[in-house]
Amino acid sequence: MKAEREPQVYFIGDSHCAALLAGARQLGLRAEGASWSGSTWHEGRFALNDNGITPRGLPQAGRMMDELRARVGRDKVVPEGMPVVSTLGFHLGRLVPPIGWNGHEMLPRDEGFPEGADIVSRAFLRDYLEHHRRRHFRIARRWARQERLILVVPPPAFERPNYRAVREILVDWYRDAGLTVFDPAGAFAAEPQGLVPATMLEEDGVHGTPDYGARVLRAMVREGVLDLALPQEA
Amino acid sequence: MLTRQGEHVADNPYRDLPPKAFWRTGVAEAGLFGMEGLWASPWTLPSDARFSTFGSCFAQHISRALVARGLNWKEAEARPGRTPDEIAKKYNYGVFTARTGNIYTAAQLLLWTRLALGEAGPDAIEIWQDAEGRFHDTLRPKIEPEGFESAAEARASLATTARAFRRAFAEAEVFIFTLGLTEGWEDAETGQVWPLCPGTGVGTFDAGRHVFLNYDYMRIRQDLETAMEKMRAVNPGLRFLFTVSPVPLVATASGEHVLTATMHSKSVLRAVAGDLAHARDEVDYFPSYEIIAAPPIRAAFFEPNLRTIAPEGVSLVMTHFFAGLDISGPPERASDGDAEAARVKASEAAMAAEDLVCEEIVLEQFNEG
Numbered sequence: 001m002k003a004e005r006e007p008q009v010y011f012i013g014d015s016h017c018a019a020l021l022a023g024a025r026q027l028g029l030r031a032e033g034a035s036w037s038g039s040t041w042h043e044g045r046f047a048l049n050d051n052g053i054t055p056r057g058l059p060q061a062g063r064m065m066d067e068l069r070a071r072v073g074r075d076k077v078v079p080e081g082m083p084v085v086s087t088l089g090f091h092l093g094r095l096v097p098p099i100g101w102n103g104h105e106m107l108p109r110d111e112g113f114p115e116g117a118d119i120v121s122r123a124f125l126r127d128y129l130e131h132h133r134r135r136h137f138r139i140a141r142r143w144a145r146q147e148r149l150i151l152v153v154p155p156p157a158f159e160r161p162n163y164r165a166v167r168e169i170l171v172d173w174y175r176d177a178g179l180t181v182f183d184p185a186g187a188f189a190a191e192p193q194g195l196v197p198a199t200m201l202e203e204d205g206v207h208g209t210p211d212y213g214a215r216v217l218r219a220m221v222r223e224g225v226l227d228l229a230l231p232q233e234a
Numbered sequence: 235m236l237t238r239q240g241e242h243v244a245d246n247p248y249r250d251l252p253p254k255a256f257w258r259t260g261v262a263e264a265g266l267f268g269m270e271g272l273w274a275s276p277w278t279l280p281s282d283a284r285f286s287t288f289g290s291c292f293a294q295h296i297s298r299a300l301v302a303r304g305l306n307w308k309e310a311e312a313r314p315g316r317t318p319d320e321i322a323k324k325y326n327y328g329v330f331t332a333r334t335g336n337i338y339t340a341a342q343l344l345l346w347t348r349l350a351l352g353e354a355g356p357d358a359i360e361i362w363q364d365a366e367g368r369f370h371d372t373l374r375p376k377i378e379p380e381g382f383e384s385a386a387e388a389r390a391s392l393a394t395t396a397r398a399f400r401r402a403f404a405e406a407e408v409f410i411f412t413l414g415l416t417e418g419w420e421d422a423e424t425g426q427v428w429p430l431c432p433g434t435g436v437g438t439f440d441a442g443r444h445v446f447l448n449y450d451y452m453r454i455r456q457d458l459e460t461a462m463e464k465m466r467a468v469n470p471g472l473r474f475l476f477t478v479s480p481v482p483l484v485a486t487a488s489g490e491h492v493l494t495a496t497m498h499s500k501s502v503l504r505a506v507a508g509d510l511a512h513a514r515d516e517v518d519y520f521p522s523y524e525i526i527a528a529p530p531i532r533a534a535f536f537e538p539n540l541r542t543i544a545p546e547g548v549s550l551v552m553t554h555f556f557a558g559l560d561i562s563g564p565p566e567r568a569s570d571g572d573a574e575a576a577r578v579k580a581s582e583a584a585m586a587a588e589d590l591v592c593e594e595i596v597l598e599q600f601n602e603g
Contacts, residue, residue, distance in 0.1 A: 039585070097581045098315030102574075113390035118398070120314060121378055121391055124325050131318055 007032040008228055010078045012053055013087035014038035015207055016154045020085055023213020028231035032077075033085075034068045036061035041087075042094035044135045048143050051076040053086070083148045083226055089136035089170060090154050093206065096162050099128070106165035114161060122169075129169055137173065144179050150225060152216065153183040155196045155208045180225060187219035261530050267550065273520050273558035277473060282565040283407040284308040286331040288346075290338050290414025292479035292522065292543065294329050299552040305561070307331070308406045311398035315578060326377050331406075332398035333391075335374040338414040339449060340457035340506075341427045345373070347461045349392075350400035351468070356389040360426060362437045370436040372428060381436075403465040409472055412522070413503040414479045416449045417487060417495070431487065446487045448499075454506045466516070474517045476507035480526035482541050500527070520558070522551045 011021040011033030024031035040046075040058055047056045051069075055061035069075055078084045099106075105117035106125060113119050120128075130137075143149050151174055153167055167183070174181045188196050198205070200212035208216070220226040244250045253259035254271040261269060286308045287297045300307040313327035322328050326335065337343050348354040360372045361382075368381030369388045374395070382388040403409055419428040422445045431446075433439030449457075458476075466472050478500055486495035504523060511519040526535050526547050533540065535547025 094585055097585055098578075101315030101578050101581060102312040104314050112386060116393075118311075118394040119387075119390045121325070121387055122383055123378060123380060124321070127321050127324070128314065128317060131321060132316070 005030055006079070007072065007082070009226065010082065010084040011035065011086070012077070012084060013152075014041045014091055016087045016090075016152070017085065019155075019208035019210060019213040020152060020216060021213065022210035023208075023215070023217050026210045026214045027217055029217070029228060032068060032072060034061070034064040036064060038087075038091040039094050041136075042091040042132075046088075046139070048139050048146070052078050052084075052147060053088070053139075053143060078147045081148060083150055083228075085150045085152055085226075086143075087152055087154065088140050088143070089133055089151065089174070090167075092154055092163055092166060095129070095132060096160075096166050099125075099162050099166070105161055107161045108164050108168040125165065126169060129166065129173075133170065133173075137177065140174065140179060141177055149179065150220070151179060151181045152220075153181065153185070155201070155206075155212060155216075156185045156188055156194060157196050157201055157206050157208070159193055159195065182216075182220050182223070182225045184216045184219065186223075187216060266531060266534060269554075270557075272525065272554045275475075275558050275560045276515075276518055277408075277560065278563045279407055279559075279561045280563040280566040281561050282306050282567060283561055283563075284405065285408045285410055286310070286402040286406040287410045287412075288330050288332075288334060288337050288343070288402070289410075289412025289477070290336050290479040290481065292414070292481055293336075293410070293412035293477075295543075295548045295552065296410055296412070296477075296555070297328070297330060299548075299555070303556060308402060310401040310405070311395060312574075315581075324379055331402040333374065333377055333395045334399060335377050336414070336429060337411075338429055339416070339418045339427065340413065340454045340461070341418060341420075341447075341449060342373075342429055343411060344457040344461045345427050346396070346399050347403075347464050349396040350403070351464060356392040356396070358424065358426060359389075359392060360421065360424070360437070361385045361388045364436070372426070372432070372437050375430055375436040400468070403472055404468045406469070407471065407473060408475055409465065410475045410477070410520075412477045412479050413454075413507060414481070415483065416454065416499040416502050417483070418447050418449060420445050420447055448488050449502075451502050451506055454502065455510065458506065458510060462514075462517070472516070474510075475520055476510065476517065477520045478503045478507055478523035480523045480547075481543060484541070520555060522555075525551045525554055 008030045009024060011017045011024065011031060013035055015035055015038055017033060017035040021031055021033045021035070036055055036058060040055065040061065045056050045058055047054055054065055065077075068077055103118045104120050105114050106119060107114055109122065140149070140151065153171060171181050171183055185194060188194055191197055196208060196212055200209050200215065201207065202209060217226065218230065221228055221230055248255075252271070264270065284306045285300055287293050287300070297307060308331050309328065311327070311332040313322040317327065326333055334346055337346060345354065349356070349358070362370045362372055363385070364370060364381060368383065369385050370381045371377060371388045371392050373392065378391075382391065419431045420426065421428065422443050428437070428444070430436070431439065432444045462474055480500075482496040483492055483499060486492045488495045490498070500523060507519045510517045525531070526543055535544045535550070536542065537544055
């Protein structure tokens with residue numbers, strides 16, 4: 001059934017997008033979206049065509065997108081000029097663990113190198129990430145030309161150095177390519193260890209709750225990344 | 235000849251020697267591919283024996299051949315999981331047991347041993363900055379294709395490799411080392427050994443500081459023995475298999491013709507390796523040098539530049555290696571591969587569990603209750 005009023009913002013990405021969508025709705029925003037497993041995003045099982053981003057070879061995710069199209073009443077889900085929030089290219093739960101399989105440990109650039117830890121060079125890490133994210137970067141750039149794309153980094157839910165090192169490189173990469181990236185770490189900088197409080201995390205300790213999503217959305221609006229007036233604050 | 239008791243005894247020590255002991259039957263009639271018994275390992279190794287490999291560039295062939303045969307090649311500094319081959323190759327993972335780059339001289343081997351044991355720290359190695367602002371580890375000048383982004387990164391990487399080098403001798407049964415050169419360069423101020431002359435790739439040559447050395451028999455033997463003793467202090471059961479690279483010198487700084495310098499260099503290395511093998515039970519010598527460079531081979535395996543070894547030559551060397559290797563002993567442990575596989579499997583299981591949670595969270599978006 002078609003939505004009665006046009007959504008103000010769309011969310012299409014992996015499971016972290018679901019929390020953002022739920023948070024947007026909690027804030028009273030008209031929001032629409034679809035999300036499917038990060039492992040399939042990691043594997044590059046998506047495509048970009050004239051109608052926007054779409055899953056590839058994933059029947060269940062395909063049905064979600066069909067239902068989303070039905071709800072908005074058109075094939076091209078995101079109208080011109082409307083913001084679409086995504087987590088495309090991160091999917092860290094699949095990307096990062098293998099880096100540490102042989103004991104390698106990295107930190108963000110400003111923090112140097114972990115004492116006594118086995119490292120790889122940053123040049124190696126960049127090449128490694130480029131190999132695993134080449135398709136994601138290419139499609140993100142195309143997507144950003146086609147729609148008003150805002151990429152959101154996964155929640156800073158735990159302290160694992162390799163995750164932070166990889167996040168930094170991916171964020172720099174996207175920003176250097178001129179894409180809009182919002183890192184929720186800033187919104188939680190004042191929290192203990194700069195991490196999302198446990199009360200805003202699902203039981204897995206990785207994914208944010210709708211409250212987390214709402215807090216991130218508020219921060220995005222406050223920082224002008226998302227130029228929407230929140231109903232409560234309008 | 236028969237004794238009074240009817241026993242057969244040789245009337246001279248050569249009478250009962252096998253065909254391989256005679257030039258005609260061992261070499262001339264056997265031909266290039268017919269020679270047998272060139273090497274027989276004195277050790278019966280466990281079938282899961284771990285081999286660490288280092289040395290000059292020819293040593294790379296031994297690493298590859300061990301892997302290809304499914305033997306337990308010790309990879310002490312493995313590439314991160316899911317690194318594609320082209321990136322691993324670009325950054326020199328999987329070439330030697332640790333990312334040392336080529337170790338040409340015994341002095342270099344001793345330096346790596348000291349680094350591994352903490353007798354020298356990464357600060358002992360000069361980090362050189364190029365005109366583009368990149369930093370290079372002068373002990374591993376080619377290890378990163380474009381150098382490191384900071385001196386701190388170069389030292390952290392060097393420390394990583396030093397730890398891996400320690401594992402290479404602490405966690406192996408056989409340490410295979412291919413001796414490459416007698417000629418080398420040292421920093422007169424710091425005593426650091428350089429694998430390449432400063433200024434030829436990395437570093438800035440300073441005639442007042444960088445000293446050419448043509449290491450002699452005594453120094454090479456002393457450095458090898460010191461390195462071995464230090465390694466065996468950590469791993470008393472460690473065995474050493476020395477080979478000499480048949481690859482000639484690219485150039486000599488000795489003042490001699492490069493041909494005579496090459497023959498001198500290889501002869502000294504061959505003598506040291508052979509003498510150590512005769513003197514010590516834990517040392518053996520494998521004749522890769524002779525298989526490629528001996529006169530009866532007629533330089534058949536050298537490429538037209540008379541330096542590069544053709545793949546057929548490498549293949550013949552490795553055929554003799556595996557023919558003489560004895561790994562018929564019972565296995566002594568679950569292989570490193572099993573432990574690694576278990577670790578990877580656990581990580582993959584954790585990722586799969588996270589996927590399941592992802593799916594549940596994705597499905598929750600349809601819950602309007």
